Amino acid sequence: MNYSNLFKYWRTVLTVAEMSLRTQFSEGFVIFAIIFQPMIIAILAMFMLKDKGGDYAMFVVVGSGLTGLWSSLLFVSGNSINVERWTGTLESLVGMPTPFEVIVFGKNLANVVQSLLSMVSSYTLAAVLFGYSLTLTQPLLFFITLFISMFAFICFGLTIAPIFIMYRSVQQWENAMEFPVYIICGFLFPIALLPEWTTPISYLLPPYWAATALHGTSTAMMPLNQVLFSWAMMIIFSLVDLVIASQLFKIMLYKARVDATLDVD
Amino acid sequence: MNAIEVNHLRRVYRAQIGVFNRSIKEVVAVDDISFEVKQGELFGLLGPNGAGKTTTVKMLTTLLIPSAGSATVAGVDVVKGANEVRKKIGFIFGGERGLYWRLSGDDNLRYFASLYGVDPSVSKKRIPYLMELVGLKGRGNERVGGYSRGMKQRLHVARTLLHDPDILFLDEPTIGLDPVGAREFRNVILDLQSQKKTILLTTHYMFEADALSDRIAIINKGCVIAMDTPSGLKKHVSDLSVVEVETFGASETALEKLRALPFVDSLSIEDREQKQILLVQTTRGAEAVPDVMTALEGQRVGRVIVREPTLEDAYVRLVGGAA
Amino acid sequence: MNTFTKNIYLFWQGTILSYRALFAWLRPVTYMASKILMPLAQMFFFVFLGSYATDGTATDFYVIGNAIQITAVSGIFGVTFSVGGDRDAGTLPYLFGTPANRFMIFFGRAFMHVIDGTIGVIIALTWGVLLMGLDLSRTDLPALGLTIIITTFSTCGLGLLMGCLSLLTANVMFVNNFVYFSLLIFSGANVAISTLPVWMQVVSNVLPLTRGIAASRMLVAGGSLSDVFPLMVSEIGIGLMYGLLGYFLFAWFETQAKQRGTLETV
Numbered sequence: 060m061n062y063s064n065l066f067k068y069w070r071t072v073l074t075v076a077e078m079s080l081r082t083q084f085s086e087g088f089v090i091f092a093i094i095f096q097p098m099i100i101a102i103l104a105m106f107m108l109k110d111k112g113g114d115y116a117m118f119v120v121v122g123s124g125l126t127g128l129w130s131s132l133l134f135v136s137g138n139s140i141n142v143e144r145w146t147g148t149l150e151s152l153v154g155m156p157t158p159f160e161v162i163v164f165g166k167n168l169a170n171v172v173q174s175l176l177s178m179v180s181s182y183t184l185a186a187v188l189f190g191y192s193l194t195l196t197q198p199l200l201f202f203i204t205l206f207i208s209m210f211a212f213i214c215f216g217l218t219i220a221p222i223f224i225m226y227r228s229v230q231q232w233e234n235a236m237e238f239p240v241y242i243i244c245g246f247l248f249p250i251a252l253l254p255e256w257t258t259p260i261s262y263l264l265p266p267y268w269a270a271t272a273l274h275g276t277s278t279a280m281m282p283l284n285q286v287l288f289s290w291a292m293m294i295i296f297s298l299v300d301l302v303i304a305s306q307l308f309k310i311m312l313y314k315a316r317v318d319a320t321l322d323v324d
Numbered sequence: 325m326n327a328i329e330v331n332h333l334r335r336v337y338r339a340q341i342g343v344f345n346r347s348i349k350e351v352v353a354v355d356d357i358s359f360e361v362k363q364g365e366l367f368g369l370l371g372p373n374g375a376g377k378t379t380t381v382k383m384l385t386t387l388l389i390p391s392a393g394s395a396t397v398a399g400v401d402v403v404k405g406a407n408e409v410r411k412k413i414g415f416i417f418g419g420e421r422g423l424y425w426r427l428s429g430d431d432n433l434r435y436f437a438s439l440y441g442v443d444p445s446v447s448k449k450r451i452p453y454l455m456e457l458v459g460l461k462g463r464g465n466e467r468v469g470g471y472s473r474g475m476k477q478r479l480h481v482a483r484t485l486l487h488d489p490d491i492l493f494l495d496e497p498t499i500g501l502d503p504v505g506a507r508e509f510r511n512v513i514l515d516l517q518s519q520k521k522t523i524l525l526t527t528h529y530m531f532e533a534d535a536l537s538d539r540i541a542i543i544n545k546g547c548v549i550a551m552d553t554p555s556g557l558k559k560h561v562s563d564l565s566v567v568e569v570e571t572f573g574a575s576e577t578a579l580e581k582l583r584a585l586p587f588v589d590s591l592s593i594e595d596r597e598q599k600q601i602l603l604v605q606t607t608r609g610a611e612a613v614p615d616v617m618t619a620l621e622g623q624r625v626g627r628v629i630v631r632e633p634t635l636e637d638a639y640v641r642l643v644g645g646a647a
Numbered sequence: 648m649n650t651f652t653k654n655i656y657l658f659w660q661g662t663i664l665s666y667r668a669l670f671a672w673l674r675p676v677t678y679m680a681s682k683i684l685m686p687l688a689q690m691f692f693f694v695f696l697g698s699y700a701t702d703g704t705a706t707d708f709y710v711i712g713n714a715i716q717i718t719a720v721s722g723i724f725g726v727t728f729s730v731g732g733d734r735d736a737g738t739l740p741y742l743f744g745t746p747a748n749r750f751m752i753f754f755g756r757a758f759m760h761v762i763d764g765t766i767g768v769i770i771a772l773t774w775g776v777l778l779m780g781l782d783l784s785r786t787d788l789p790a791l792g793l794t795i796i797i798t799t800f801s802t803c804g805l806g807l808l809m810g811c812l813s814l815l816t817a818n819v820m821f822v823n824n825f826v827y828f829s830l831l832i833f834s835g836a837n838v839a840i841s842t843l844p845v846w847m848q849v850v851s852n853v854l855p856l857t858r859g860i861a862a863s864r865m866l867v868a869g870g871s872l873s874d875v876f877p878l879m880v881s882e883i884g885i886g887l888m889y890g891l892l893g894y895f896l897f898a899w900f901e902t903q904a905k906q907r908g909t910l911e912t913v
Contacts, residue, residue: 087818087820087821088818088820088821088824090821091820091821091824091825092824095824095825095828096824096828099828099829099831099832100828102832103693103696103831103832103837103838104696106832106837106838106842106843107696107697107700107837107838108696108699108700109842110700110701111699111700231681232684234681234685235681235684235685235688237685237688238685238688238689238691238692239688239691241692242688242691242692242695247696247699248695248696248699249699252695252698252699253695
């Protein structure tokens with residue numbers, strides 16, 4: 060498909076996002092993944108990094124928020140199509156004139172927006188429970204980075220979902236994919252700690268650039284050219300993801316109609 | 325132009341069996357099916373479970389790719405022009421699934437309307453209208469999870485009418501409904517028919533097909549075995565009468581004796597609580613009654629009726645399975 | 648069959664079947680992923696975070712703590728699914744409709760996970776030795792093995808209780824995730840318990856794992872079985888306490904469900 064559809068269908072994207080927020084927000088597991096798990100990781104990290112001094116509290120808030128963003132993308136966005144299959148709604152969605160990518164984009168938008176709550180809840184935790192006064196070093200740049208990061212996460216999620224659908228065996232690695240990304244993207248500690256050979260892998264993952272720029276603009280004074288470089292990387296990766304995703308969706312939908320896997324029975 | 329044209333459609337499923345020794349088994353769901361549905365016609369697709377009705381409907385609604393053959397809906401090929409077809413059709417697969425149970429009825433419709441590209445200003449008016457049409461007026465704010473089965477199935481009808489499609493596919497829409505619910509549902513279908521919609525209805529309730537359809541195709545084992553108007557189909561059995569005998573626990577040997585009678589065309593048995601109704605299809609009409617009674621000697625027998633054949637009798641004879 | 652062998656049989660069946668049901672949908676490779684890679688990734692994460700915090704001075708502390716913590720994957724997730732899975736599958740009414748010994752059914756569901764969890768910890772410790780420089784040369788290995796089994800047992804005890812709670816709350820995923828992640832804070836795997844606020848220390852002390860992790864650290868540092876003996880006895884006690892609580896809750900749940908006719912819906 061061509062992504063001008065996203066503009067043509069902007070209203071649909073918003074409706075899809077609204078409805079998936081409404082359905083998911085009563086789901087215990089979703090609440091856990093976006094609020095409780097990041098909060099627990101934040102508590103742990105605050106205890107562990109207490110002696111580091113400096114701006115570690117803000118660092119933990121941003122880092123644990125990122126873990127929530129990734130986990131929800133992995134589990135919620137990754138499974139969103141499967142859930143539709145179980146509830147029998149996938150056939151209706153496919154049998155509609157709206158391109159399927161538009162629907163999934165809307166769903167991912169909802170997931171990413173709701174997982175911003177991860178950051179908010181970690182922030183509240185640090186401010187209220189631990190009593191830190193938290194300030195952003197470069198607020199404007201931080202929020203622009205956050206906005207671009209959300210877009211990058213959504214696009215990254217677009218490539219994951221069809222892969223999970225087509226290759227169920229890949230999806231079974233889901234659990235094993237949660238923590239490696241926390242590690243390799245430098246959410247809560249710098250990747251300099253890792254063996255050198257992992258560095259190129261980090262560079263290839265959009266969440267790494269998100270983490271770098273978000274940490275840099277919240278706890279340090281990141282030079283503008285570095286911030287811009289991170290933004291550029293995220294945007295380039297997003298565009299690549301969009302191209303890949305559109306091919307994957309095409310293959311996936313055709314394959315599902317050949318293999319009769321749109322419904323569970 | 326015909327609204328639906330089906331040419332030698334075929335669909336094979338490949339199923340993987342076994343966990344360790346994985347092997348592929350091929351199942352032919354639809355073998356070779358052809359038919360046309362005219363604009364504004366209500367076309368019934370009748371057949372036993374597993375005959376290939378649902379598979380046919382899924383191919384026509386662009387949800388399955390045919391293994392062979394072709395089909396057009398509204399003049400557009402269902403594979404090549406899938407997206408064009410989708411704009412013009414609505415479909416329902418019977419049962420309660422396929423809705424968002426955590427959302428309200430109105431929200432479900434709002435969501436699907438947006439996916440069908442219905443302008444919000446239009447859907448704002450259309451949703452209440454449809455909720456009223458399907459008898460859910462005033463229930464739109466409730467979560468679908470709390471709806472009864474019949475309400476959910478009627479919400480599906482509203483869902484499928486959101487974009488005002490010309491062609492509707494209703495796959496066993498009344499399945500699992502209680503008699504009252506099913507009747508209300510049929511009234512909705514009649515209503516749609518009066519709006520000149522083309523409807524393809526699958527069902528295995530004979531009287532439903534008889535009452536609603538302009539024409540019927542009976543399919544069995546993936547092939548069309550008869551296609552005609554309901555009265556045309558009944559002509560297949562115009563030489564027959566049906567002797568209905570009420571019995572209470574008739575023995576197997578008595579039934580065997582009955583089957584062995586030369587003038588008995590077929591025998592089917594319906595269980596109704598503690599009694600059974602024996603349906604004896606015969607060319608001899610009322611004259612057959614004495615011999616039938618002789619065969620049932622020693623059994624407890626209730627009412628005996630001789631009646632004209634129904635569509636169901638035609639179906640039984642054509643499918644030949646239920647005897 | 649006499650009652651005894653019948654009960655053994657029942658125990659065994661519950662064991663094998665519940666375990667198989669849990670993993671049957673996985674292929675061997677992906678079973679490995681969930682058993683080997685996931686624990687490794689999680690361990691790496693916390694070990695790196697710990698090294699970052701302490702500038703690499705206390706790696707062993709985190710390696711041991713997180714390796715033992717792996718037992719909770721089987722003890723909490725495995726066991727809660729084995730107990731809670733019946734309701735999702737709709738088989739609970741049939742189970743409660745049988746005359747089978749409830750005690751055997753109940754504990755049968757946990758048994759395989761004790762073995763599973765023990766193996767998980769051993770794999771994790773092996774990773775520690777191979778990749779993170781964990782030194783076991785001064786360690787009484789049989790004693791460490793025993794500690795691991797006991798810790799796994801007591802964690803499964805908590806899992807049984809949680810499984811029953813999930814029957815009541817209808818939200819298995821939330822309950823077990825919450826407990827699992829809370830254990831990461833309270834067990835002392837990543838934060839020395841003495842540095843926690845007092846109320847948190849109290850919680851730590853009534854949870855399984857805490858003593859197991861402490862004992863394992865002592866053993867790796869060269870301690871003897873007699874050094875950790877008191878810790879192990881209380882660890883067993885804690886496991887029994889939760890297991891029995893779970894059993895009584897299970898029994899209570901059955902009576903309640905039968906009285907109110909809520910087997911399927913509670």
